[in-house]
Amino acid sequence: MLSLILLMILSLIAFLITDELILKLKNLFINAGLYGIDLCKTDKNKIPEALGVVSGCVFLITCFLFIPIAFGNGLMDTQHFPHNEFAEFLAALLSICCMLLLGFADDVLDLRWRYKLVLPTVASLPLLVVYYVNFNSTTFIIPIPFRSWFGVSVNIGFLYYIYMGMLAVFCTNAINILAGINGIEVGQSFVIALSIVVFDIIELQGDQYKAHTFSLHIMIPYLATTLGLLKHNWYPSRVFVGDTFCYVSGMTFAVVGILSHFSKTVLLFFLPQIINFIYSVPQLFHFIPCPRHRLPKFSAETNLLHASRSIIIKKDMNVFTKVMLQILTLLRLVDFTEDNESITINNMTLINLFLIKLGPMSEVMLTKKILLFQILCSCVAFVIRYPLATYFYDK
Amino acid sequence: MLSLILLMILSLIAFLITDELILKLKNLFINAGLYGIDLCKTDKNKIPEALGVVSGCVFLITCFLFIPIAFGNGLMDTQHFPHNEFAEFLAALLSICCMLLLGFADDVLDLRWRYKLVLPTVASLPLLVVYYVNFNSTTFIIPIPFRSWFGVSVNIGFLYYIYMGMLAVFCTNAINILAGINGIEVGQSFVIALSIVVFDIIELQGDQYKAHTFSLHIMIPYLATTLGLLKHNWYPSRVFVGDTFCYVSGMTFAVVGILSHFSKTVLLFFLPQIINFIYSVPQLFHFIPCPRHRLPKFSAETNLLHASRSIIIKKDMNVFTKVMLQILTLLRLVDFTEDNESITINNMTLINLFLIKLGPMSEVMLTKKILLFQILCSCVAFVIRYPLATYFYDK
Numbered sequence A, B: 001m002l003s004l005i006l007l008m009i010l011s012l013i014a015f016l017i018t019d020e021l022i023l024k025l026k027n028l029f030i031n032a033g034l035y036g037i038d039l040c041k042t043d044k045n046k047i048p049e050a051l052g053v054v055s056g057c058v059f060l061i062t063c064f065l066f067i068p069i070a071f072g073n074g075l076m077d078t079q080h081f082p083h084n085e086f087a088e089f090l091a092a093l094l095s096i097c098c099m100l101l102l103g104f105a106d107d108v109l110d111l112r113w114r115y116k117l118v119l120p121t122v123a124s125l126p127l128l129v130v131y132y133v134n135f136n137s138t139t140f141i142i143p144i145p146f147r148s149w150f151g152v153s154v155n156i157g158f159l160y161y162i163y164m165g166m167l168a169v170f171c172t173n174a175i176n177i178l179a180g181i182n183g184i185e186v187g188q189s190f191v192i193a194l195s196i197v198v199f200d201i202i203e204l205q206g207d208q209y210k211a212h213t214f215s216l217h218i219m220i221p222y223l224a225t226t227l228g229l230l231k232h233n234w235y236p237s238r239v240f241v242g243d244t245f246c247y248v249s250g251m252t253f254a255v256v257g258i259l260s261h262f263s264k265t266v267l268l269f270f271l272p273q274i275i276n277f278i279y280s281v282p283q284l285f286h287f288i289p290c291p292r293h294r295l296p297k298f299s300a301e302t303n304l305l306h307a308s309r310s311i312i313i314k315k316d317m318n319v320f321t322k323v324m325l326q327i328l329t330l331l332r333l334v335d336f337t338e339d340n341e342s343i344t345i346n347n348m349t350l351i352n353l354f355l356i357k358l359g360p361m362s363e364v365m366l367t368k369k370i371l372l373f374q375i376l377c378s379c380v381a382f383v384i385r386y387p388l389a390t391y392f393y394d395k
């Protein structure tokens, strides 16, 4: 308990340092050519990019400094030092540090897609070894209604490790594609992190309290440094966060989910990201043309955002695309106009979906609506996790 | 033994991949604005900078992939898994990964000096905790001639941790300041790494074989990826390695020295770097004016390098500087000319010292001479470590 209080004090300092450092360092980023222009604003200032590396570094350093506190009791009595828990903590930090490096390299160098898939997989390797050694539980508990078919639990063995590796890849990329308006990447990560912290606090009473203490040790400094970043990234953004931030966040959530054994609950908190991913699939896999950027279109006259659109040339359409379009139309998930030669369709992201359903709105309003949706989804997650889970699983 | 053979095969693949990746990625670096002009050449091409991040990443990934092999026996029998050794390995990789990140951030953003001192210290924290938990031996054995005064050994306690933290800072920066001509950073690191590998192999028969196996597990992939980088960085350089490489190398040597308990032997292999550092002190601490770059001056007519020089204004000199100059002149360590108002003195680096002692020479010859000196120093180190040490210490 004392260590959690010390961690909170450390994290408060980390928040202040993140805030200060971003202010101090942001010109260095512009000088290094790391900047972007905000496409949803009338003034075309240079906005420093990839500042997620600052909050990420402060986050890591806070965790480093917390090591002697977290393992203080063990350090007094090195005979009974919990080497396995220490290795867990180190593996977690190692995976996060790798993603910080990869994310920053990506922001600077603009890497290809294949590296974005290969490297999170490799970065999660130490994690999987720790998991294997410390737990190696590869069993899924089957919900009660399905037990007559599958039994009480299914041991999926090696597949469980593939699942965990893919979780890291999914989390890192899912946040990165729900992006494009001020404050959205950091905002959603903040809500997810907060949900995990609430979940940890509820579970601190249970018999898994050790796993949830571990999770809190990672999430509290993450939350603090993310808040420091959000302060500068909130509308109107003075800094952009870059892929760095998305990668670090995704890996942090994956790490906590895996090592504290609540990866399914973490996925519940990713509901909006999952919806956004599934909705994006037709464009991500190029069944429907996908432009480089799918962020909403800014109208300088009204100061409002409109859904951005792509054009499909009719004669390029194959049967599969046609069927897909019909289903999407039937489900009222797309807004399209057509003439003889082409179909104009909204880009399929959650952000554009909000705009076609709720009408054009200002950028800050859109961010707030999406974050509200994220919070609502977290509430749904808690309902699924608690009242419903007792129906599907034994207590 | 089998695991060492597998590691060598992995490292061979790592060498090939490093070689290939550097070729593939170097244009990305130029596009990202990461390039420099080689000041010691007549043609002024853009040379991609900071390619050390590529060899560093391949090095790390090789180590990751080696984890299941290194701990293969433990993985079969998780009851007796060597958690402490695993934590050691993870802490080593974590410290190296941090330096890779910091080095790359430094190359991109051009950080201030204070960050270069603070961050290696923080990055070595996990290392120190591992050391504390696994060994916590803070005792220096006193050489026989001095034992009448100090006793057989002195326990310096907490100071030992300060010494180890400073070792990390020293190693990372010492390589970075013995730089400026093609291939010198990578060349010297390669010689040091090779010396450590030879030392490990000799000691594999001894009772510290576990520590030296650990050291080999880190040094072999390091050596392979460094060789891949050297191929492109050797005269005439097609790529520059950046601070990234120097930081990663320094931290790797420090990690191995600390966790395998032969930090004093590692320092012996750093003899040229120590000489260069001591010789540089008057300029590094600004007793004598220090220009931003102290690399040798290239003469386009002769294609030779000459020692570069700085000017000291006589009326700005204080007594301390005067005394220092007199001592340096007495020791024949500087080459200077003076007129009524000023003194022109060679910049005080080992590279310039070679040029004033041996006369102007071509760049590739200078690199070879300095690397030869590094090899000679390693031989001296082995003489000190073995025949002499038996005189000063009990066997």
Ligand SMILES: [Mg+2]
Binding pocket: A176, A179, A242, A243, A246
């Ligand atoms: Mg992004």
Ligand SMILES: [Mg+2]
Binding pocket: B176, B179, B242, B243, B246
């Ligand atoms: Mg350098």
